[in-house]
Amino acid sequence: MKLAGTSAAPSTGSALAADRTRDAVARLILERGPQSAADLADALELSPAAIRRHLDALVAEGLLCEGRPRQSPQRGRGRPARSYALTDAGRNAFPHGYDDLATTALRYLLDTGGEAAVKAFADHRAGALADLLRDEVAAVGPDASSATRAEAMAGSLSAHGYAATTETAAAGTQICQHHCPVAHVAAEFPQLCEAETRAFENVLGTYVQRLATIAHGDGVCTTHVPAPHNAAPIAPKISPEESL
Secondary structure (H helix, E strand, O other), X not given: OOOOOOOOOOOOHHHHHHHHHHHHHHHHHHHXXXXXXXXXXXXXXOOHHHHHHHHHHHHHOOOEEEEOOOOOOOOOOOOOOOEEEEOHHHHHOOOOOOHHHHHHHXXXXXXXXXXXXXXXXHHHHHHHHHXXXXXXXXXXXXXXXXXXXXXXXXXXXHHOOOOEEEEEEOOEEEEEEOOOOOHHHHHHOOHHHHHHHHHHHHHHOEOOEEEEOOOOOOOOEEEEEEOHHHOOEOOOOOOHHHHO
């Protein structure tokens, strides 16, 4: 993959290799969220000096930025390592399906049908996403822990383009979506994020809390799934056909 915004380089073997490595660095950060230089070096089997050259180049081109690292509950004392995250330009280098068309359509829907029409569309889209996720979450069994169900959902989200992982939190599990196919549209229409959160509740059968979204400017869409003793159960929705 050739990242948009990377400078044109002569078609030499070394230049092509550098481009491929920088693409791999950017994609790894897309899939895993903000990463330290050490983590990237380990994942790509590069020396610390080599990975820093690539990171400096991506920062200089505006595709990455340095940020505060996500704190891990397992991390010990000491100064945390710097982390690198994708900028808006870096995210734009990856495919975003028909953002302009979708935004224009939703603006028209808002003008002609009002807020209720936009909400109905968001609910319809979220319902379709829930249908995609439900089977994989159900496959772990009704007795599976909330963490296991969250991991199953993250795996299904990744299979559908959301590059999701899970992290253990003090009072539950966090689902971290490192890519959002509709982030640019959701920045103007947060109803999409709100409906997606309700869909997660429906699939997991429990209350969840959205802590951060890429559309709002955060590096990761983060959804907290409380541990059972902290969660309020959500009854799965049943379609009119199923109730007969």
